[in-house]
Amino acid sequence: MAERPLATRRSLAALLAAVFAFLYIPIGVLVALSFNEGGLPTAWTGFSVKWYGALLSNGDILSAAGNTLIVGAVSTLIATVLGTLLALGIETRRRKGRALEALVFAPMIIPDIVLAIALLSFFSLLKLPMGLHTIIVSHVVFNLAFVSAVVRARLKTFDWSVAEASLDLGASAFTTFRRVTLPLILPAVVAGALLAFTLSIDEFIIAFFTAGAGRSSVTLPMQIFAMIRFGVTPEINALATLVMIVSVTALTLSQRLNKGVIAP
Amino acid sequence: MNASNARSTALMAPALAWLTALMVIPCGLILALGFFRRGIYGGIEYSFTLENFALLLDPLYAGIFLTSARIAGTATLIAVVIGYAAAYAIAAAPRHRQPLLLFLAVLPFWSNYLIRTYAWIVLLNREGLITQFLRMMGYEGEPPSLLYTEGAVIVGLVYNYLPFVILACYAPLSRLNPELAEASRDLGASAFTTFRRVILPMTLHGIAAGAVFVFVLSIGNFITPALLGGGRFQMIGNLIYAQFLTANDWPFGAALSMALIAIMLGLLTLQAMAAEKGAGERREVLDG
Amino acid sequence: MTTLLSIDGVTKRFGRVTAVDRLSLDIRENEFFALLGASGSGKTTLLRMLAGFETPEEGAICLDGADIAHVPPNRRPVNLMFQSYALFPHMTVEGNIAYGLEMERLPRAEIATRVGEIMEITELSQMARRKPDQLSGGQRQRVALARALVKRPRLLLLDEPLGALDKKLRAAMQLELKRLQDEVGITFIVVTHDQEEALVMADRIAILKDGRLLQVGTPHEVYEAPASRYAADFIGVMNFINSAGRTIAIRPERIRLFPDTADRTVEGRVTARAYHGLDLMLHVATGLSPTPLVVRLTAEAADRRPVAQGDTVTLGWNDADTRTFTD
Numbered sequence: 001m002a003e004r005p006l007a008t009r010r011s012l013a014a015l016l017a018a019v020f021a022f023l024y025i026p027i028g029v030l031v032a033l034s035f036n037e038g039g040l041p042t043a044w045t046g047f048s049v050k051w052y053g054a055l056l057s058n059g060d061i062l063s064a065a066g067n068t069l070i071v072g073a074v075s076t077l078i079a080t081v082l083g084t085l086l087a088l089g090i091e092t093r094r095r096k097g098r099a100l101e102a103l104v105f106a107p108m109i110i111p112d113i114v115l116a117i118a119l120l121s122f123f124s125l126l127k128l129p130m131g132l133h134t135i136i137v138s139h140v141v142f143n144l145a146f147v148s149a150v151v152r153a154r155l156k157t158f159d160w161s162v163a164e165a166s167l168d169l170g171a172s173a174f175t176t177f178r179r180v181t182l183p184l185i186l187p188a189v190v191a192g193a194l195l196a197f198t199l200s201i202d203e204f205i206i207a208f209f210t211a212g213a214g215r216s217s218v219t220l221p222m223q224i225f226a227m228i229r230f231g232v233t234p235e236i237n238a239l240a241t242l243v244m245i246v247s248v249t250a251l252t253l254s255q256r257l258n259k260g261v262i263a264p
Numbered sequence: 265m266n267a268s269n270a271r272s273t274a275l276m277a278p279a280l281a282w283l284t285a286l287m288v289i290p291c292g293l294i295l296a297l298g299f300f301r302r303g304i305y306g307g308i309e310y311s312f313t314l315e316n317f318a319l320l321l322d323p324l325y326a327g328i329f330l331t332s333a334r335i336a337g338t339a340t341l342i343a344v345v346i347g348y349a350a351a352y353a354i355a356a357a358p359r360h361r362q363p364l365l366l367f368l369a370v371l372p373f374w375s376n377y378l379i380r381t382y383a384w385i386v387l388l389n390r391e392g393l394i395t396q397f398l399r400m401m402g403y404e405g406e407p408p409s410l411l412y413t414e415g416a417v418i419v420g421l422v423y424n425y426l427p428f429v430i431l432a433c434y435a436p437l438s439r440l441n442p443e444l445a446e447a448s449r450d451l452g453a454s455a456f457t458t459f460r461r462v463i464l465p466m467t468l469h470g471i472a473a474g475a476v477f478v479f480v481l482s483i484g485n486f487i488t489p490a491l492l493g494g495g496r497f498q499m500i501g502n503l504i505y506a507q508f509l510t511a512n513d514w515p516f517g518a519a520l521s522m523a524l525i526a527i528m529l530g531l532l533t534l535q536a537m538a539a540e541k542g543a544g545e546r547r548e549v550l551d552g
Numbered sequence: 553m554t555t556l557l558s559i560d561g562v563t564k565r566f567g568r569v570t571a572v573d574r575l576s577l578d579i580r581e582n583e584f585f586a587l588l589g590a591s592g593s594g595k596t597t598l599l600r601m602l603a604g605f606e607t608p609e610e611g612a613i614c615l616d617g618a619d620i621a622h623v624p625p626n627r628r629p630v631n632l633m634f635q636s637y638a639l640f641p642h643m644t645v646e647g648n649i650a651y652g653l654e655m656e657r658l659p660r661a662e663i664a665t666r667v668g669e670i671m672e673i674t675e676l677s678q679m680a681r682r683k684p685d686q687l688s689g690g691q692r693q694r695v696a697l698a699r700a701l702v703k704r705p706r707l708l709l710l711d712e713p714l715g716a717l718d719k720k721l722r723a724a725m726q727l728e729l730k731r732l733q734d735e736v737g738i739t740f741i742v743v744t745h746d747q748e749e750a751l752v753m754a755d756r757i758a759i760l761k762d763g764r765l766l767q768v769g770t771p772h773e774v775y776e777a778p779a780s781r782y783a784a785d786f787i788g789v790m791n792f793i794n795s796a797g798r799t800i801a802i803r804p805e806r807i808r809l810f811p812d813t814a815d816r817t818v819e820g821r822v823t824a825r826a827y828h829g830l831d832l833m834l835h836v837a838t839g840l841s842p843t844p845l846v847v848r849l850t851a852e853a854a855d856r857r858p859v860a861q862g863d864t865v866t867l868g869w870n871d872a873d874t875r876t877f878t879d
Binding site (some may be wrong): 015111125204 | 357377525
């Protein structure tokens with residue numbers, strides 16, 4: 001490619017720097033404040049991790065964190081199995097149907113408020129008591145869509161002749177899947193699972209509507225929402241920082257495992 | 265061939281059953297709910313009516329739709345302009361640096377939405393960082409009211425969805441054969457003409473995809489107006505929320521959801537048609 | 553003949569790599585000129601400097617006497633046919649071809665006439681409303697050519713114009729390009745790594761290596777009188793025989809089998825024979841070189857005296873048919 005004039009390159013770099021500043025300054029401020037001794041944005045009174053300590057003694061936050069981990073882990077597990085099978089099924093099908101594509105794509109684009117009230121109406125019509133289990137089955141809906149999208153992207157470049165070679169060498173279809181296909185697509189499966197886990201532990205609206213009334217099924221995002229409505233507190237800053245660290249770690253891992261999950 | 269298709273179907277069955285039970289049927293239920301009456305003490309009375317959809321045209325609710333569309337439209341426009349420019353800058357960076365830049369641009373998108381929105385409360389509230397900054401610069405008047413304004417909602421929406429626009433615009437920009445721009449220059453076009461006649465038309469579908477996504481998610485948004493608009497700026501998402509959790513008018517809430525889905529499907533269809541048309545033909549100057 | 557383009561001491565570096573090194577070359581009006589070289593020889597960089605996509609660090613590029621080295625690509629009467637063709641996928645054939653004329657803000661009627669004419673010449677009239685992805689490789693190549701030609705540039709640059717075509721089509725297009733160049737009367741500079749293509753099409757050939765010019769001449773001159781061992785090896789098939797610190801080079805068709813008279817003769821054993829239709833290639837192991845000598849016989853000569861693999865043969869040639877290199 002021809003070299004761009006220096007002035008053009010400089011203005012593009014400046015533009016990018018401004019956009020990154022816009023994207024990262026708000027988050028950065030939050031993280032910085034979580035370490036502020038005084039806890040207020042008005043003045044820096046010294047470095048401290050005491051707000052993190054405060055989190056550990058807050059029973060509501062701890063139980064919400066526990067609930068979130070349960071929801072995230074169980075819904076990810078179910079979604080990973082179902083989503084991977086779905087991806088294999090779609091990609092080995094001869095004919096691709098538009099209706100099928102739309103059905104599998106829908107959970108990713110349907111506004112969450114709509115899915116949330118639909119599930120709420122559905123569960124209450126069935127008179128199903130709501131709690132963590134209803135959050136879990138609801139989260140599987142969009143999680144499986146994301147897992148299957150990631151695995152399908154991998155399968156699109158998958159060389160099916162290696163699976164055929166395994167069959168040719170005498171392996172059964174199941175052995176071929178276990179010994180050849182699965183090991184080869186495993187990075188994508190794990191990447192999809194990590195993505196699903198991140199989405200699940202961050203998800204608020206659907207959990208909010210399908211959690212039922214009890215305090216026992218409050219998840220971390222629900223807890224954070226309640227706290228934010230109350231106002232800006234140093235505890236939220238610390239909690240927010242921790243939640244972001246978990247998400248960013250899971251996603252960086254996911255990206256490492258499978259280039260192109262988050263960004264191609 | 266039949267055996268293989270049977271196996272594919274068996275593989276898909278559990279996931280499709282799950283989606284049917286927990287997405288298709290509930291959404292169908294919502295559609296049906298929209299045609300029932302609200303019971304006297306809340307709840308649902310199972311008799312057919314079009315009242316709920318008629319109510320959508322009531323000036324009060326139509327006004328909320330228009331406000332939502334205006335806020336979502338403004339946020340979309342800003343996000344698309346900034347996002348396209350950023351995507352262009354990333355695509356113009358050295359090849360080996362692009363994956364990292366893109367990763368950094370998209371990373372915030374995957375952190376918690378509530379937290380990203382909350383970060384703006386920290387910046388914008390009366391004693392927030394922006395006020396502090398102004399004081400530091402010598403400002404002594406009343407703290408500016410930044411939070412709980414339409415502007416705050418728009419900033420929040422742009423902030424939350426900008427990474428997606430960057431991603432959507434980057435894809436076609438990075439696939440663009442740089443020789444096409446060179447060919448245009450070689451044939452006598454200026455840099456601006458090259459952008460207008462070659463680069464822009466060839467990346468329009470990325471812009472459209474990003475714009476539709478931002479608009480749909482913004483118009484149905486519930487968290488951002490609730491937290492940054494302080495409830496003063498009701499948008500469709502908040503209205504739906506209220507019907508289900510406070511007003512207890514589920515049929516009307518269902519009708520509102522259907523309207524939201526209709527807007528989304530309409531825009532997606534338009535976008536798909538535009539993409540197809542773009543691929544199919546482009547009238548050239550020769551036709552007169 | 554008058555000089556159209558004069559490249560004078562042009563140098564282009566990318567970081568520490570010198571892609572083109574103090575290169576000087578004159579190209580004449582109406583010439584079909586080939587820049588021949590392996591990849592990395594600097595031929596494409598040179599072409600891109602002529603088109604305006606790279607600027608030389610030193611030297612001048614004069615077109616019709618004016619230095620254009622720093623004129624942007626859209627202000628040069630020079631057009632490039634890209635190796636990838638770079639057709640605009642969102643425009644029709646007609647739209648692609650008209651694009652460059654629209655940039656000149658010509659009246660619509662004139663654009664239509666000229667586009668029509670060039671489509672006639674390049675046999676594209678039937679395809680006018682098609683999109684590039686609905687065309688075959690050969691058709692795309694013609695659109696790319698028509699798009700550049702319609703602007704009537706002073707100089708047309710072609711970057712590996714036939715590289716993307718299959719072998720048979722390539723042979724046909726070589727002659728086609730030559731016919732077109734004759735018809736439109738525009739100077740062509742072709743970049744190619746295919747020596748056969750250069751020999752068939754070009755009026756003159758420049759051989760480039762490591763950013764420098766090795767030799768310029770007519771196809772006959774570079775084939776029959778290569779200026780260096782590299783040039784001799786690069787163009788056509790050449791046998792090299794080491795003798796007393798010097799290298800003797802001889803073309804396969806200059807070696808004769810069982811000659812009646814010859815300046816030099818040698819005995820050898822046939823290790824392989826390959827039939828090519830019109831001629832027969834023999835590999836003959838002799839003591840003269842580590843690899844077998846390649847001998848090219850006409851079908852007629854091969855019929856007269858059949859040889860089989862393993863036969864012992866006598867080869868001979870005349871000194872006048874050899875070149876001697878000391879490098």
